[in-house]
Amino acid sequence: MTLLSRLVPWGVVLVGALVLFVKMSPPDDDPNRMNLYEFSKIPVMDQGRVKPIDTMARTTMLTISNRQTFKDGEQSGQPAVKWLLDVMSSRLSEKSVALKHEVFRIDNDQLVHALGLKDKPEFWRYSINELSGKFETIQDLARQADKIPEKQRDAFNGKAMKLYHDLVTYVQLSTLEDATVIPPAEAGKPWQDFRDAAGAMQHGGAESATPEKFFAMLVAYAKNSPTDFNKAVASYRQYANEVLPEQSQKAGFEVFFNHFEPFYDATLLYIFAALLAAASWVAYTDPLRRSAFWLMVLALAVHTWALFGRMYLLNRYGVFVTNLYSSAVFIGWGCVIIGILLEVVFRIGVGAMVGSVLGALTVFVAHSLLDTGDTLANLEAVLDTNFWLATHVTVVNLGYVATFVAGFLGIAYVVLGVATPLLNRKTGEIFGDGSNVNAGLMPRAFQNMELGRVLTAMIYGILCFATLFSFTGTVLGGIWADQSWGRFWGWDPKENGALIIVLWNALILHARWGGLVKQRGVAVLAIVGNIVTAWSYFGTNQLGVGLHAYGFDDRLAVALDCFWGAQLLLIAVGSLPTRFWWSMRAPAPVRPAARARAQPA
């Protein structure tokens, strides 16, 4: 191995680490500018939990705008907290810019036309100024929609109600009503909204000077005086640290978490790792494959840190999954770990490829689920049990992980078989002189084995795990239900979805044991597992959501259709007669094309 090829992986990882480092560092703290980053760490009470005002701003903006940034005049990509400050201080200055921010998303052309707004294709966001004069119409439309039974509401009704609700949120923020930003003077007492607290202070019943301190920040912001603002923020932060030491610390961490966007960063690294792994199949095999591997390890480190960071914020150690969003990022994490393990054993780039593709894909899915709001939200009473969250939910998600990994390995089998001649060649030959393949845990015997057989062995092993985890996870869920309301199995859609995954995995194993399928059959059936898992994971939810026209968002259905369509296509390709498979046509250098495949099922 040349020195250069030794250094390439280190170079790649170093670049990745540098990118992370840059993303990690807080924005500049120029004393002549308002330090929004410090302000965003201020703890507030919102939706039942103490969080930094940054998260409140982001989730509010996500609801209203489906984004976490906005365009301030000519400057795009402005942080949500700036919008929140503009709104909260809008009544303190004569020329408030809050009215001009185009943040209210109306993505229903029927509603846009009903309100006489101009079309803004691809953007669909409107400002208070644009909406002024239409408030009564919006209120009327929302009232009419409210009278329609939930099941009969259409998208237009739903969007009208949502817009009205968004406007109410805006008004409440701008008048500081319903904004519980004032912490209790002593622990155990309730938080107060600004108006109540300020009112109490004026009437002599002040418990603390907190409302005044909070107000000082807004006034300084409205005056556009960075010095005053930074001073007021520092003073308020110091005060919050004294009153709520633990919660202030967590709020600070959460702001760092929000700013760092670890899942997003990990996704970027996964995408690059996947590209490197793909490239390694073409040329410069070993250095690229190792680069992909180590980049994946770096991304996994970030991903892991983020998962444990969430546990710290939620104060639920051992609980990876509390909602759909976190289950998607957890599934990605599991897939990456399996990918890395596969790569450690079988050094052929397939583990790196499948792991990083699934890592990126799942975080992407999680990101598109963001509009469900605060990802660290409190749990309903029935879900509030760390024991079952740590056991049932974790294990059932590991079942999804293994089923998806097996399915994507199946895809690798089909793609490599149809589109390349590699499936029938020995791994030792494909991967150069064997210097890499020989190293480490890669069993010597695999070098003398065709890639197709190695892949099938991988799929088979992962399917065993998938069966174990999906079964145990599903039954643990039943036991939890039995503990919660005395019914082990209710045949409800979510349970049925999980049952189908178990049955499907068991079916593949039995078909394999019965000799009904061989290599190719196992691979194709594993791809069907992707369809089955997506059904259980999203389809059953969609079926429930689909009942309510209001709130029904067909983006998820469209995404599912695309995913299912792609899998069906791969299954069709995988079922083509072997004469269409490049790998099966090409005569294998040593052994004739796998005999087993030619045998009748």
Added chain:
Amino acid sequence: MSKTVDRPPRSHPELPEVLPVAAAEPSGAWETVKWVLTPIASLRLTVVLMALSILIVFFGTLAQVDHGIFTVLQNYFRTWLAWIPFQVFVQFGQVFLSVPKETHVSGSFPFPGGWLLGGLLLVNLLAAHLVRFKLTWKRSGILLIHSGLVVMMLSELITGLFAVEARMPIGIGETTNYVDVANTCELAFVRSVNEQTDDVTVIPGSLLAKGGRISDASLPVDVEVAAYLKNSDLLEHSRGEAPADAVPRNDGWFFTVAPAGEGNGFSDKDDSPAVRVRLLKKDTSDVVGYFGLSTLFEPNAFGRHYLFAEQHFTVDGKTYTIALRPQREYKPYAVTLKEFTHEVYPGTTKPKNYESTVRLVDASRGEDRDAVKIYMNNPMRYAGETFYQAGFFPDDSGTILQVVRNPGNFAPSAAPQWLAGYMTMPVLSCLMVSLGMVVHFGLHLLGFLRRRYA
């Protein structure tokens, strides 16, 4: 036992071997039995049955868009033959493929039901173990997995046949000695005998559902069922325009019974049956009264928030109260609700905790448990029954406990509370199957590693 013959060549040494299929000529009684069992024990059959099971579960899921879980259970899972309406595919299309909402396709096709598939899988499994039975370490995992699955199937059977789910609504300070069995109803005739005693006669819901005229010596009248509704809604009328059979409510409105679609599988609301009856003097056609009654008229239907006027009639000089209520089951014990708390997360309506503090007194067993706390994921277990926190009255003035009796829970009464919850058939089966898989796949993995790294 005969030796295995004609083992197929091991074409994939890296994969587990294909199971040997016994194909010996029958010789002797055992061999005949084996010859019969072999096709029944085939793995091909297993795979086909599993595929059919997946499909019936899938259809049973889609069906829940339109139908209540109890109907789906009866028509898909707890039946031998299911008739799958073509409409389920349309529904799939409506949710996922933007098929228009109004599309409707009639007709249905037959499909093996849950009982048939479960039974066949069981037969297939037992036959396979008979034919291929070998008590070796290598097969121990499989044996454990499959016996665990048998335990689970039995558990579902026992639950399906014997488990009873009921509700116990109690106001704060009240004491209750009966439960309302879920998804049932009975038509009750109550006559007050004296201050302490009521004389109660009931007609079970199953009889009402059949319709027609019901006469019985214990009933004060003959009952003619004009209509029986599986689920009902209430129609609101103002005083001026209320029909004669409307029932007044404590807020001045009047209500009549209207049919409602069955609750679907996605809502957790129970169905509220209703009945329209004509009461006739025994063995005559003289009408005593005409009533449209729903279980929604019961005070507990709305957590005591709304109270509907009791319905009375008089026959032979005696006055009776008539009501359609969930089937009541009286208990040897009484439960008193001492306290109920309902916490929400600050600034939201999201529940953080519900908790009932109760006292249970059972004179028949000399039991007196005081200050027992029941909350989510922390039920109370007593004498084969489990009491779960299930709901509450709208103004937090009382609790609704779910009371479940399932003979599949085999914990002896002496078992400590924390352990009793885990001494159930599902837990046992889960342990067996999971352990079996760990053993089976673990042995495979060990063999794999040994071969590869030897």
